Amino acid sequence: MVLAGTTVLVALPALLPGGLLNASIQMLIAALFACAYSLLAGRAGMLSFGHAAYFGVGAFATVHAMNAVGGAGLLPTPLLPLAGAVAGLGVGLVAGWFATQRTGITFAMITLAIAELLHALAPQLKGWFGGESGVSAMRMPAWGLTFGSTTEVYYLTLAWVLASVGLLYFHTSTPMGRLALALRENGHRLRFLGYDVHGLGVAIFAISAMFSGIAGGLLVVSNEAANYVVFDPGLSASVVLNTFIGGVGSFMGPAFGAALMTFFSYAVSDLTRSWLLYQGVLFVLVMMFMPSGVAGLIAATGRLVGRHGYAAIAPVAVLVVIAATLLSAGSAFVIEILQHFFSQDYRSLARMSGRGSAILLFGHAWAPAAVSTWVWPAGLLAAGAALAAVARRRLAALDRDPRPDKPGAAAQADAEQGVP
Amino acid sequence: MDPIVVSLLNGVIYGLLLFMVSAGLTLIFGMMGVLNFAHPSFYMLGAYFAYTLQPLVGFALAVVLATLLVGAVGIVIERWFLRRVHRYGHAHELLLTFGLSFIIAEAIKLFFGNYPVDYRIPKSLDFAAFAIGSQQYPVYRVLMGSIAIGMFGAIYLLMTRTRVGIVVRSAVYKPRMAEALGHNVQLVFMGVFGIGAALAGLAGAVAGAFYTTNPNMALELGVMVFVVVVVGGLGSLEGAMLASLLIGIVTSLAVAVDRSLADMLAIVGAREWAEGVGGLMTLKVSSLAATIPFALMLLILLVRPTGLLGDKS
Numbered sequence: 001m002v003l004a005g006t007t008v009l010v011a012l013p014a015l016l017p018g019g020l021l022n023a024s025i026q027m028l029i030a031a032l033f034a035c036a037y038s039l040l041a042g043r044a045g046m047l048s049f050g051h052a053a054y055f056g057v058g059a060f061a062t063v064h065a066m067n068a069v070g071g072a073g074l075l076p077t078p079l080l081p082l083a084g085a086v087a088g089l090g091v092g093l094v095a096g097w098f099a100t101q102r103t104g105i106t107f108a109m110i111t112l113a114i115a116e117l118l119h120a121l122a123p124q125l126k127g128w129f130g131g132e133s134g135v136s137a138m139r140m141p142a143w144g145l146t147f148g149s150t151t152e153v154y155y156l157t158l159a160w161v162l163a164s165v166g167l168l169y170f171h172t173s174t175p176m177g178r179l180a181l182a183l184r185e186n187g188h189r190l191r192f193l194g195y196d197v198h199g200l201g202v203a204i205f206a207i208s209a210m211f212s213g214i215a216g217g218l219l220v221v222s223n224e225a226a227n228y229v230v231f232d233p234g235l236s237a238s239v240v241l242n243t244f245i246g247g248v249g250s251f252m253g254p255a256f257g258a259a260l261m262t263f264f265s266y267a268v269s270d271l272t273r274s275w276l277l278y279q280g281v282l283f284v285l286v287m288m289f290m291p292s293g294v295a296g297l298i299a300a301t302g303r304l305v306g307r308h309g310y311a312a313i314a315p316v317a318v319l320v321v322i323a324a325t326l327l328s329a330g331s332a333f334v335i336e337i338l339q340h341f342f343s344q345d346y347r348s349l350a351r352m353s354g355r356g357s358a359i360l361l362f363g364h365a366w367a368p369a370a371v372s373t374w375v376w377p378a379g380l381l382a383a384g385a386a387l388a389a390v391a392r393r394r395l396a397a398l399d400r401d402p403r404p405d406k407p408g409a410a411a412q413a414d415a416e417q418g419v420p
Numbered sequence: 421m422d423p424i425v426v427s428l429l430n431g432v433i434y435g436l437l438l439f440m441v442s443a444g445l446t447l448i449f450g451m452m453g454v455l456n457f458a459h460p461s462f463y464m465l466g467a468y469f470a471y472t473l474q475p476l477v478g479f480a481l482a483v484v485l486a487t488l489l490v491g492a493v494g495i496v497i498e499r500w501f502l503r504r505v506h507r508y509g510h511a512h513e514l515l516l517t518f519g520l521s522f523i524i525a526e527a528i529k530l531f532f533g534n535y536p537v538d539y540r541i542p543k544s545l546d547f548a549a550f551a552i553g554s555q556q557y558p559v560y561r562v563l564m565g566s567i568a569i570g571m572f573g574a575i576y577l578l579m580t581r582t583r584v585g586i587v588v589r590s591a592v593y594k595p596r597m598a599e600a601l602g603h604n605v606q607l608v609f610m611g612v613f614g615i616g617a618a619l620a621g622l623a624g625a626v627a628g629a630f631y632t633t634n635p636n637m638a639l640e641l642g643v644m645v646f647v648v649v650v651v652g653g654l655g656s657l658e659g660a661m662l663a664s665l666l667i668g669i670v671t672s673l674a675v676a677v678d679r680s681l682a683d684m685l686a687i688v689g690a691r692e693w694a695e696g697v698g699g700l701m702t703l704k705v706s707s708l709a710a711t712i713p714f715a716l717m718l719l720i721l722l723v724r725p726t727g728l729l730g731d732k733s
Contacts, residue, residue, distance in 0.1 A: 045511065047511055047514060047515070049518070098718055098721060098722075101721055101725050102721070102725060104510065104511075105449075105455040105510065105514060105654065106650055106654060108455070108514065109455075109646045109647075109649070109650045110650065110717075110718075110721065112643060112646060113643065113646065113647055113650070113714045113717050113718070114714070114718075116643045116714055117711050117714035117715065117718075120710040120711045120714070121708075121711050124707050124708065233639060237518075237522060240515070240518065241519070241522070244515060274526065274530055276522070276526050277523065277526035277527065277529075277530060279522075280519055280522035280523040280526055281523060283519040283522070284501075284516065284519040284520060284523060287505060287512065287515055287516045287519055288501065288504055288505060288516065291505070291508055291512060335530070338530060338531070339530050342530060342531050342532070342533070343533070344533055
């Protein structure tokens with residue numbers, strides 16, 4: 001599984017056009033950031049709402065390392081994210097020392113405040129953060145490579161992301177990684193057992209900040225510039241959303257979620273201006289209906305298949321997919337029509353012509369006041385809801401039906417359908 | 421002297437505004453253990469609702485209607501969102517309200533655009549209340565302050581002097597026991613959530629006209645409000661009041677200070693060293709005003725981790 005994934009990632013540059021390769025770099029960076037975040041928020045149960053701070057610190061440390069020694073760079077280009085790691089670790093130690101004084105909700109508020117502190121301070125300190133225009137740098141050739149092409153940057157990013165994710169995975173099996181789980185489950189008991197809870201919290205916080213710093217450094221190596229926008233609360237928010245959409249229950253869930261969300265934001269950036277709204281809605285849906293995220297959904301499907309067999313699950317799964325598609329199509333239709341209707345361009349156009357003009361969407365002109373326009377989303381939503389209800393009933397019927405629980409029944413059903 | 425008095429007054433009124441939002445937040449936290457991340461979004465919703473209704477029904481009625489509407493939104497969120505995820509624990513509830521605040525901000529951007537809207541105080545309220553030295557003091561600020569004080573008085577009396585207040589306090593203290601005695605604790609929770617949201621909405625409807633009304637106002641104020649509740653101690657109404665005023669006054673005074681840390685260090689003869697260090701040292705305090713509340717919060721956490729008036733650890 002790991003090998004197959006790695007092979008695909010290594011082969012990507014040969015398969016993808018340049019624009020998509022750039023998007024893949026962003027996806028890898030987002031995946032690493034989400035993994036680092038999930039160590040803190042998922043495994044250790046400390047919700048941070050200001051993780052952009054450590055990402056940003058790593059980014060700026062890297063850009064200054066690139067510019068150091070008269071532009072020659074403090075380190076050879078492939079090692080530059082190390083600067084981000086060191087800066088992230090250092091700032092993470094200080095911030096973590098403050099934040100882990102408290103647990104739970106107060107912890108979350110402190111991380112938010114620290115991030116806002118940096119966000120408010122950064123534009124003022126022009127010497128460090130370059131003011132509005134930011135700081136730019138150049139990738140220098142090193143180790144016989146020029147780092148001029150996107151492909152070389154992709155491999156550099158891939159190597160760092162794989163190594164970092166590998167280290168984070170290794171961390172989960174170390175004693176400290178196990179203690180992180182204990183900290184999440186019951187900090188008091190851990191203290192009674194004689195562990196230094198505050199020290200442990202600071203260490204986990206700092207490690208998470210360090211890998212966030214590496215992610216920030218990789219972004220700078222790829223963009224050759226850093227701007228104080230990296231401290232934006234939006235970045236902190238997106239890593240929270242990505243991580244929990246992916247699902248903190250499994251190790252790769254957050255990375256998967258972040259890569260998926262980054263890909264979608266890239267893919268739909270030309271189509272819609274409301275991507276963040278969709279992302280927020282998706283997050284709330286995940287929180288309300290499948291708290292274990294996309295990874296949890298996949299695992300649950302796997303369990304269902306194991307219990308009832310492919311043949312019984314496949315029709316329900318198809319139903320669910322169709323229902324979800326219909327529902328999201330209907331919602332997207334409504335949101336997009338509203339977005340166009342309330343946009344400034346449309347308003348001024350309508351004011352000039354004196355009446356509401358048609359909205360061009362999905363290659364068709366829709367009159368916002370016409371009933372025929374709203375029949376479409378209403379129909380899509382109704383059909384989706386009906387299908388979802390049917391799917392739910394069939395799933396419930398499956399759970400009641402004792403037949404597939406008999407040994408061999410699932411295999412027999414598979415055989416009937418010609419599934420090996 | 422006069423500018424300092426004006427700054428102080430402005431600070432007190434900004435603090436009272438912070439209190440209007442943080443009061444609901446800390447009340448809800450004290451009761452349900454939920455830190456409602458979407459609370460500052462209620463403030464923003466209040467401003468936008470009032471802005472939308474103002475041309476239709478006039479300013480005063482728009483403020484009242486906006487308050488009620490935001491209260492209704494709060495009730496919907498408690499009843500159909502928070503209650504669903506209650507069994508997954510507080511962290512989950514925090515994340516859900518975080519997602520809701522995100523959606524509210526994006527929905528506002530969708531309907532009203534990602535720029536400030538033209539929500540202003542009505543002409544009839546745009547005059548000076550009194551003069552301090554040569555400066556005219558706007559009556560609207562006084563109005564905002566008195567609304568906040570009136571609200572504090574009303575909550576205080578409601579909580580300490582009425583039967584409803586007794587039920588609410590008992591539901592906070594021992595929810596199971598209150599339920600066993602025949603009180604509908606769920607309804608109490610829903611009511612308090614709705615009232616807290618309405619208060620934030622009222623603050624937004626009133627203050628949005630004076631300050632700017634834009635899609636970032638929830639985040640900007642929200643961060644301050646979270647600082648207030650951490651500094652004051654989570655769940656403490658008096659602490660929220662104290663911390664609101666403290667942060668309001670400190671921010672307001674800092675804006676007026678046209679000196680840098682290096683100037684202050686000059687008193688002990690360390691100016692040259694400070695200027696050599698550069699960075700933070702040579703920045704004017706006024707340009708650091710936005711960061712001072714956060715620094716203050718970290719300082720208070722160092723010396724008193726539970727906040728000024730908090731006792732629960």
